[in-house]
Amino acid sequence: MSVPASPPRPGPVETRDRLLAPDLARGVALLGIALANCVVWLPGRDIGPLGKPVDGSAADRAVDTVVGLLVDNRAFPMFTLLFAYGFVLLLRRMAAQQLPWPEARAVLLRRSLWLAVFGAAHMLLLFFGDILLSYGLLGLMLVWVVRWSDARLKVLGWSCLVALAGLSALDGLGGALDQDLPGPLRQGTVVGDAVWRLLTLVSTVSTAPFVVAALVPPAVVGILLARRRVLERPQEHLPLLRRLVLVGFPVSVLGAVPLVLAATGAVDLATGWDLLLATVHGLSGLVGAVAFVAAVAWWAGRRPAGPRPGGLPGALVAVGRRSLTCYLLQSVLFTVLLPPWALGLADGAGTATVSTVAVGVYVVTLVVAVVLERAGDPGPAERLLRRLTYGSRRSAGGDGTAPVRP
Structure with missing residues (x-):
């Protein structure tokens, strides 16, 4: 009498089965996220467009120019694109395991909910600029649309460009928004920072539909690229990748130039123009995010087949494999190093100083990621998220970027 086969059980990806291009791209994006986030740790400063202090030094202006052209509004859509790409691969892997859609959907919902919980805790305890909560909420929405046709997804993505434009326009605003608050409630104090984190958490939850809608365009691009296996088989898509890079980077930089000139004090903008140029900066940033991902995939596609890369590319891959751990570690280190109530490296500093700290x-x-890679450890945050998502099943780790071997 034959023994019935046990039902398929979903689980995380083995390290040996992970894909090079997505991991490398996430590793690159995390450097951009560190540079984009560090400026918000400058307390009590009058700020202009892109959140840059208006009284920066020459060194600050040089750093602001580079970051404004290549990082701001480019790193986060890049990470959003990769998040959605991995979402499709999770679904594809579970389909290959013959997991019924209701069970696969439950896994995706559970993972997204826990990611949102991670983000809420991160925002409340460490950093009010958290993006994990929004990604978790985005994941809940993607469960609903991830199986739509390409045509429907494109309509959704184009429609949500309005939300992305509106969110981008906020980068044209300036001012010190907490100057009228009582001293203990201002940013740069223990109580003030805690209050701002709580207020930001409440604001993020209350404006979740708008924030998630702004993340939809890069997410749709990620889904469409995943359906064509562009990052899985980059060698088959080199002409496409080359076009995305050669067209995307010039569009991204040219779209960023006007607002960067305003942010660095090179030009003065009349009321209204700052919002318009900020919108252009954000929308061109989506093009830049695609170009950055395409550049990484282009490099991976032209690389000879063989063992995983070593040196700096290998270290970047190690970070990308542990993007959740490394993202949270950034916030822990920033919290120790930058606030006036901690080591205070940001107290009286400019963007050049805090950007140096970010690097x-x-x-x-x-270094931490390479050590974990050599130890075969997927990272503590990844390990916890996977246990919460899949249960106690043991695995060397991954986050759903390749099929699991039987």
Whole structure:
């Protein structure tokens, strides 16, 4: 009498089965996220477009120019694109395991809910600029649309460009928004920072539909690229990748130039123009995010087949494999190093100083990721999220970027 086969059980990806291009792209994006986030740790400053202090030094202006052209409004859509790409691969892998759609949907919903919980805790305890909560909420929405046709997804993506434009326009605003609050409630104090984190959490939850809608366009691009296996088989898509890079980067940089000139004080903008140029900066940033991902995939596609890369590319891959751990570690290190009530490196500093700290923090995450890679450890945050998502099943780890071997 034959024994009936046990039902398929979903689980995380083995390290040996992970894909090079998505991991490498996530590793690159995390450097951009560190540089984009560090400026918000400058307390009590009058700020202009892109959140840059209006009284920066020459070194600050140089850093603001580079970050404004290549990082701001480029790193986060890049990460959003990769998040959606991985979402499709999770679904594809579970389909290959013959997991029924209701069970696969439950896995995706559970993972997204826990990611939102991680984000809420991160925002409340460490950093009010958290993006994990929004990604978790985005994941809940993607469960609903991920099986739509390409045509319906394109309509959704184009429609949600309005939300992305509106969110981008906020980068044209400036001012010190907390100057009229009582001293203990201002940013730069223990109580003030805690209050701002709580207020931001409430604001993020209350404006969730708008925030998630703004993330939809890069997410749709990620889904469409995943359906064509562009990052899985980059060698088959080199002409497409080359076009995305050669067209995307010039569009991204040219779209960023006007607002960067305003942010660095090179030009003065009349009321209204700042919002318009900020919108252009954000929308061109989506093009830049696609170009950055395409550049990484182009490199991976032209690389000779063989073992995983070593050196700096290998370290970037290690970070990308542990993107959740490294992202949270950035916030822990920033919290220790930058606030006036901690080591205070941001107190009286400019963007050049905090950007230097950001690069140093990123280097620390590189070292930690390489150590974890050599130890075969997927990272503590990844391990916890996978246990909450899949149960106690043991695995060397991954986050759903390749099929699991039987």
